[in-house]
Amino acid sequence: MTKIEKIVLSYSGGLDTSIILKWLQETYGCEVVTFTADLGQGEELEPARAKAEMSGVKDIRIVDLREEFVRDFVFPMLRANALYEGQYLLGSSIARPLIAKHLVGIAREVGADAVAHGATGKGNDQIRFELAVNALDPSIRVIAPWRQWTIRSRMQLLEYAEKHRILVPSDKRGEAPFSIDANLLHTSTEGKILENPAEVAPDHVYQRTVDPIDAPDAPEIITIGFERGDPISVNGKAVTPAALLTELNGLGGRHGVGRLDLVENRFIGMKSRGIYETPGGTILLAAHRGIESITLDRAAAHLKDEIMPRYAELIYNGFWFAPEREMLQALIDHSQAFVSGEVTLRLYKGSASVISRASPCSLYSADLVTFEESAIAFDHHDAEGFIRLNGLRLRSLAARNGR
Secondary structure, three states, rough: OOOOEOOOOOOOOOOOHHHHHHHHHHHHHHHEEEEEEEEOOOOOOOOHHHHHHOOOOOOEEEEHHHHHHHHHHHHHHHHHHOEEEOOOOOOOOOOOHHHHHHHHHHHHHOOOOEEEEOOOOOOOOHHHHHHHHHHHHOOOEOOOHHHHHOOHHHHHHHHHHOOOOOOOHHHOOOOOEEEEOOOOOEEEEEOHHHHHHOOOOOOOOOOOOOOOOHHOOOOOEEEEEEEEOEEEEOOOOOOOOOHHHHHHHHHHHHHHOEEEEEEEOOOOOOEEEEEEEEEEHHHHHHHHHHHHHHHHOOOHHHHHHHHHHHHHHHHHOOOOOOOHHHHHHHHHHHHOOOOOEEEEEEOOOEEEEEEEEEEEOOOOOOOOOOOOOOOOOOOOHHHHHHHHHHHHHHHHHHHHHHH
């Protein structure tokens, strides 16, 4: 085994990374620096610091990345209206390149020759972390304990924790817990009963949203302002990116918006079932498409829809820092030059519905589409030639086929 002098560990303070911290110290006999990213996961992060201190860590990094996360990762992705397999808003996927970016940055700062993560050998996150590190600094070694150690089950993790006197929360004992990932954009829950897609997810799985059945009986009307494709205000009040998403999470969660029970195709080759909650992101997706509907040219909008699945797949598969994603981003960002204005939505019983939209850059012309007399000259006879030219090949086919 190549000698490792210092490791930077992506550390949450949970069961897996607490055990990984001890395992790294024992296996490599070197200093481990812990890095905990505050992405708005809604948890108190100081316990992570305390647990790292108890494990003898001298250099503990807890970094508030909420604004950077939303501004530089979530918003660019939302400009594309990105959905993986038509449904998933990529809440976990989009967080990994940011974490990897700071892992690499800290490793360079402290002179570490390796970084480590707690992703399993079956999942997508190992790929996302490591592809990002490859792109940012291929000289840094990546350590993935789940692919190296002999631990193969949650029970063995608990036994290791017991042996090394690692604090385990009471709800981690006995039955394995759900696997939960959370940040400002979403929460995802996997494992236990959810591993059977035929089973209905229990109510206690949901953390950010009320059951739409129990949501308020009265709808709530909100207005979101956009500038060049990015949301900038809620109900006329300008707010920072992280504050905006936080507020929309609260509004959407109260009305049961953004729940998704999904069986997805992992990049590594298996299907998995997860419960996702993305209240603010669901509202923003609807609102962004609403403002684009009046500000984007038809062909530009259709081209965006054509490339969106490829763009979303690149993020899902871990290629955020790849040149093809950056090329697509340049195209998407160029399309947003006139995507400015306001969208009003109705939140009600699990839905976020656009009910009005307005923009100083609108391409919509009431004079053109009106059923009444128009101030803009439009010769209805022009449509006859348009239809005949578009029907030419159809008439040729019909003649050949004997219809």
